[in-house]
Amino acid sequence: MLEVVLYADMLISWCSIGTNVEINLFQVLSTIALAIETSAPELNGHHKRTAFIANALAAELNLEPKDREDVFISALLHDIGGLVKKDYLIAIDDQEPYRHAHAAYGASIFNLVPSLRDKASIIRHHHQRWDNGRGEFCGDERIPFASHIIYLADRIDIQYLKLRKSGHEAPIERCIELIKNEAETFFHPRVLEAFLRLAKKTYFWLAIGKLLPLHLLSIYSPIAGKTINLDELMDYGLLLNNIIDMHCNFTCRHSLHVGIVARFLAEKCNYSEVDCKKIELAGYLHDIGKLAMPMGLLHKEGKLDAEDIAALKSHSYHTFELLSSIDAIADITRWASMHHERPNGMGYPFSLVGDEIERECRIISVADVFVALTENRPYRTAMPPEKVNEILLREAANGSLDSELVNLLLAGRQEVMAITDDMDLAQAS
Template sequence: MVSLLELTLQLSRAADMVSPELNHHQRLVAYITNNLGETLNFEEKKLNEVCVAAVLHDIGGLSMQERINVLKFEAINPHQHARIGWLLLKDYREFSEIARIIKFHHVDWNNGEGLRFCEEAVMPESHLIHLADRIATLISRDDKMIDQKDRVFEKILSASGRKFNPVYVKAFEQLKEKEFFWYDLESISNGRRYYKKIKFKDQRLNIDELIGITKLFARVIDFRSNFTAVHSEGVSAVAKRLAQHLKCDELTCKKIQAAGYVHDIGKLTVPTEILEKPAGLTQAEFAVMKEHTYHTYVLLFQIAGFEEINEYASMHHERLDGTGYPFKKKGTELSQGARIMAVADIFTAVSENRPYRKGMEKEKVIEVLKQMVKDNKIDANIVIILIANYHDINKARIKAQKKARTRYNDFAKLLTS
């Protein structure tokens, strides 16, 4: 059983790591939202929902530049990333309300008219995040936060009614006098772990529910770029089929499937500007790219019950001869699941079509894999099984990626509509 909350928090953290300028932005906003909601006596369920929405509110900011742009108090074109966030999350049952809150988190209060936007109802919770978000953007890291309380409040007050619900601004007026609030914000922004924790309601997920949420994660990870739009779905499908052909037990197969979905979660920390430059990366850019498996490991490490999934997911760039990264593990130090993931990742990467090139044909793929076996990079037995079941495994990849591609195309269409 794994905690939905821990998973959500790690997804949020990964998204905030794309630039130090973001300074734990989503966590800060969630913290401010929580305290405003408590001051306003929000009932527990509502408070919990709005806090989870806050922790993921900018998940739709696909590029680093976009995320940084909306950190300006008068954000330019802020609704796009809010809409993307909604699109990414809305189909996961547990997140449907949360997605609706996120969709309108930049709508101005407009003296009450902001309860509707583009002919749709806007939830009051969206306005609470809007205020918390703007408070967070006004706070600078350069000075002691508590010394900024009056400046921040004056600025918020000057937009009360126009941008923000005056009732919520009143709540902030009360909150800003409490020293702990500023001390906590300082602590969060310094990446420290001690602060008055948000009382999130949590939920335990069984393995099938876990597969549902990791599939959603795959979308958040992959949809950042047209280049990778269906990669994790492919890796997951191939890894699962391989595990089945290798006669792994059912639970292990499912764990491997989940690991496939999240194996590149560390890529959320890589700016899209680098992700979209497949060829000709500078040395510095490649160094950033290479770090992604390390981040996958550290992010998943925080989740209790994820030990095996993490072991499978994070070692996909390790090689049997010890020349992989980032742990330089070799031979028997690599579990069967990790070896499967490495083969699935390579197989999918060379077989899948990308916007800038076509995938390799069967003969070429087999040649590449065999050469890697010869060089003692990947597991010979797994490659034998793959070749013996090539058609079946490749079919599973194509099917999963086709489905994901349709989804991605719908997603891209909705964005331009």
């Protein structure tokens, strides 16, 4: 009874996005930052603290509002390239060759989103050392000043965290000393001077000495009041979709294809254009919780044991946790995170039954199963069409999948496969 009441409360609190929705940009970007750290728990809080430090430095330097925004956004997502290959997150220790590899991948990811594209160069060079002035340029390209700010902010957080973890008796004083000792080799002199002024302020060390709650970071954030629309959110959804599929190599394009198939079904069900976009976005994001899964588990060959299966099943709840911090997309969060719920009550993580599962959730479920069956996996190749049909119809018959949606998909199978093939060709070109 308690679970039913809780679920009813969730339904009351969840509302749909309208055409003129305003989605808080800080919530979107902080969710992406959390996704980065979910993949690499050793970075816990690092991106929030680095963004806080970089923003404080930018304020100390009296940067223009637009420049402060660029610094903050880039700092909040500065290690996003590490998700391409988690080994690159070893850059937390600033070691070659990883520090530039993950920065280059991060710049490539920024280029996927129109509103981030102008900040790609900041990410590409955020580990560029000053090197007595030689670090002002990289070849013929002038290094963005924001890159120097983020580099120092990154090193401050890493050094201070190490000192506190080691139990150093005077971590603040030692951190300042270490940064000053590295000044000419590592840091832009103007940024260093700003840090030395900032280091005298008590609040600064109190703020970075903890995990720094998001609500507190939002108070300091220069983008706290900024919003984006649904089309712009789609761009960020595609960015996250790419990250999810890169994190799990063998399901390359899985989330993309689920989004495409889900939209196809939504159109066949006569949803509005706005709702079709939202369902497509839910398909892109449905597996974001897999970023919390160990790479070894995701790529494990052979039979999985009970513990492995339980761990993998938790990904849909992690999807719910990650997306739930974006207030305006509560319905998309619900549809994405409930893609393993089953009408016969045999699904997870909420064990919903029958009409408790919205049709939008069922659409993502059918799309997910269809795409999984038609793609290669470590333990098998893609199944032939007749086998896919057999499995989908069986799952519909036993109540695991919505029979109406399964029939719609099978009737349009050739059409939907042509759409996914065209999308793959477009992305490859």
